[in-house]
Amino acid sequence: MVKIPPNILKLLEELAPRALCIFATASRNGKPNAVPIVFAWPLNNEEIIIADNFFNKTRLNIEENPQAALSFWNPETREGYQIKGKVELHISGPLFEEVTSRVRSAKPNLKPKACVLLKAEEVYSVKPGPEAGKKVV
Numbered sequence: 001m002v003k004i005p006p007n008i009l010k011l012l013e014e015l016a017p018r019a020l021c022i023f024a025t026a027s028r029n030g031k032p033n034a035v036p037i038v039f040a041w042p043l044n045n046e047e048i049i050i051a052d053n054f055f056n057k058t059r060l061n062i063e064e065n066p067q068a069a070l071s072f073w074n075p076e077t078r079e080g081y082q083i084k085g086k087v088e089l090h091i092s093g094p095l096f097e098e099v100t101s102r103v104r105s106a107k108p109n110l111k112p113k114a115c116v117l118l119k120a121e122e123v124y125s126v127k128p129g130p131e132a133g134k135k136v137v
């Protein structure tokens with residue numbers, strides 16, 4: 001795992017759960033699937049937690065291929081990042097409880113099915129311009 005820089009953690013913390021992120025997974029054979037999500041938060045400086053409220057193909061992909069990527073950005077400044085790594089599914093236990101409590105405090109009627117834990121391995125900038133795609137860590 002890599003350490004996600006504090007400014008990037010802060011950006012995601014401030015966006016969640018209001019701004020859109022894009023969560024990408026792939027099937028065992030590499031067929032890609034990207035979905036919009038809003039419920040993603042930093043858990044610590046290496047891991048992100050994501051609420052599986054409605055995942056379908058995404059969930060199937062995670063069960064057969066742990067490789068995933070999350071992109072998010074500030075729509076006003078266009079500062080944005082892509083975090084790639086492996087994901088783990090938690091359908092009970094402390095991380096499931098943590099995600100459920102965070103989702104419920106924003107939307108009491110939602111019932112998460114799982115917590116997806118993304119372990120950061122690479123971080124890139126997605127901000128448009130000369131630095132787009134540059135590896136951060």
Ligand SMILES: Cc1cc2nc3c(=O)[nH]c(=O)nc-3n(C[C@H](O)[C@H](O)[C@H](O)COP(=O)(O)O)c2cc1C
Nearest residue numbers: 035036037038039051052053054055056057058059
């Ligand atoms: C604005 C928006 C926000 C969404 N946020 C979430 C989310 O935080 N968690 C979730 O499980 N699904 C969320 N969804 C639903 C997924 O985008 C998607 O519909 C679902 O994963 C089924 O697609 P799939 O079969 O490709 O997984 C959101 C959809 C939209 C349009």
